[in-house]
Amino acid sequence: MDIETVERCGNKRLHHRVSSQAEPDRTNYNVCFNWRAGRCNRFHCPYLHSKLRQPSDGFTSKWAASGNNGGFHSQGLIRRNSNSSSKPGPASRWGKGHQGAVSGISKPRKIQDKICHYFVGGTCSYGENCRFLHSWFVSDSISLLTPLKGHQKGVAGFALPAGSDKLYTGSKDESVRLWDCQTGQCAGVINLGGEVGCMIDEGPWIFVGIPNAIKAWNTQSASDLSLSGPTGQVYAMAVGNEMLFAGTEDGRILAWKFIAVGNCFEPAASLIGHQLAVVSLVVGAMRLYSGSMDHSIRVWDICTLHCIQTLTDHTSVVMSVLCWDQFLLSCSLDMTIKVWVATKTGNVEVVYTHNEEQGVLALCGMHDAQNKPVLFSSCNDNTVRLYDLPSFSERGKIYSKQDVRAIQAGPGGLFFTGDGTGEIKVWKWLTKVPAVSSA
Template sequence: MAIITTTKRTERFRRTTPPTCKYWLAGRCNRNPCGFSHSLPTSPSNVYYNANTTYKHSKKPDSSVEKMASSSAKKAINCAPKAFKKPENCALKAVECRPEAEAISVEKPSKCEQKAEAISSVEKPSKCEQKAVLIEKTADVEDVATVAKACVDKSRSICKYWMTDNCVDGDLCQNLHSWFYGDGFSTLAKLHEHKEAITGIALPAGSNKLISGSTDGTVRAWDCNTGRCVNMIHLNSQVTSLISEGPWIFAGVKNAVKAWNIQTGADVTLDGPKGQVLSLNVGNDILLAGAEDGVIYAWRCSFETPFKLVATLSGHSKPVVCLAIGCHRMLYSGSMDHSIKVWDLDTFQCTMTLNGHTNVVTSLICWDNYLLSGSSDCTVNVWVCTEEGTLEVTYTHTHQIAVLGLYGMTDAEAKPILFCSCKDNSVRMYELPTFLERGRLFTRQEVRSFQIGPGGLFFTGDGTGLLNVWKWLEE
């Protein structure tokens, strides 16, 4: 019988090799051919044959390879239609299997990779594929930093953890790590001596002192050059409003108004109000005080003779929160009863009542011929006088949070800027008359007071007792 000896064979894809002949190992095998291997066992490899192995039969080495190739081609062709039918699911699986697919050798690709390659040929990628691309991009640290920076640029709220020095995200935090954002202004100083909310800031005429009042029961005087507190007055009562007119300083407390003259040293107490004095204003030599009992008290003040109570303006059913004096000797008052009343200062009579808000009217300012009102109903109304002499709302700016105060001034370029203090511990800055947001200030608690200073300075006082000094930057 002819003996076929194999000298070279193609890969046969066999999982095991014939066992070694034990008689051959002992040198006593007399079989020819022998069904067992006459060689020592070797380590596994991709080629399962040995040059010294003899077999009874031999098959064409290319037959198994051709069958394997044809079966692989059929599977690839069958997978493609499935990928087109459900591209989203296949793409999602491809993303999930990606780490495993990278570990598999190139010679034997996985089904997930084959499906992913079939999907990549589609002209219009699915949503899942777009997400896969996004995942691949954000896997890089630099890309993550870029995406995070973009989120920070778009953010409009301050990081509450950064405010307490506890933020662990650092530059990757999606919220702001700054006390303000916007161009054209900066912060100069932070004065923190008050223990509670600052409710009034004043700059008396003829003095280099900044005066502040707080609900901690004190009035403090600050040196404008050094920023240090140089004097403090204990009133033993919460200061809920504070203004200055000429050399006089007025502070609203419970059941009274305290007055000081910084030039003569005079100290006066004006009795009459019932409850806390929540708002103060001076116009036409008349000191006006809005009290918790809903009444406005008016004192005639020539600043040379003693103050004299000349009128009490009754009309509001709840506390008077804010006062503003406009042209034509008119007084505007906002109350917790949701209304705005217009008073004639010559006759002390109410001429009209405005009902444009659905919640507490928290702030009023007069700007040229316009009246602006802010409310806890999250709106700012712009009122204009009609030909009939009435006031109508010409524009309403809506916020997502309650409005606490409105303040107006001009920037370094003489553009009118409206400051809008909100319940979310921020102050939004709008250019008028477009109401385009110019920037935003942030505090640990809401801003309760605002004051304009010389040379582009302005001051804000918040609920923590912090007094911030800001300045508009010249070009």
């Protein structure tokens, strides 16, 4: 199978493929169609004969590395400290990679390649002659390893429990699937009897939010629990201070305390404040941050479980919240990503606003093969943008058949995306940027 990447040269796309031969330097950037078909016999062909170095493929040996070293550290939001060695840089550095950023509102460089809608549907009759993109991504930093097909509806979450060689995926088709990481084959299906609204892991535990309940499994002891209490769908979960938090459809955040002696969870509190459903949660620096359909983010003290601040800068549903070092990042259907930091007084304030052209559905942070922080921004135009942080310089784009609601970093440079059709894609960070060989 050929894997293509796309580079820009003026207004033309260059499709580079793998080649064992060094090619002469060329001024014509069209790919030779006869060469593609394997029948070009011109010694000095005026068209491009070149390929991209093939990335190592397979979902197979890539799982050997242990630990999830690709994600952001959930250290949370802390006060700015000029003596801190862990901070990525002052707040004033946000968005500096953009040209024309004005008053904290970004105007990023855009990757303009448009995907062929007929290619997405598998019906394009132009093939390689099509002037639109026939690829699921545009980036020189990642490669697509394999799709995983089996879910019939949208993917809601991933789990990579400690000590397991299985990838767990939850879907709105009311099932959890187990995938063998050596073969990429489905190793089992768990039917839940309700749509999966969210899914997380903590150590050997897997937590799955469904309507009116949370299902929990310990993959090491093979024990399973059902936590009652939620009203309606469970949209978001987070773990912190030995407690499990769940955001529910009725606007409450429920908390359970883990009891190690009995290997069980006991109800601890019900956090009330949001007026509509809680759809995003994250824990960092002894704070719980909750995003809601009521357009607000609430900041909770994780020890007292009291709300200490309400953030109202977003004008639509707060779809995702993410902690990165001393910063909080949030996204919304109002087409913005906001970066927050705590002031000396302890109040959380916006220090940067990044504008998208579409509503933003999900955020995920991870580090690339060079350990540089990258933000994934999933938008409701069925694309995922990749941004360097803190500059917000765009470095790639992922396309999908429907919107992507689930993105997960994995071990060994792997990461996963799940779209609204139920298809999962396994990706790999490239350790080297591919280049065209020349004589």
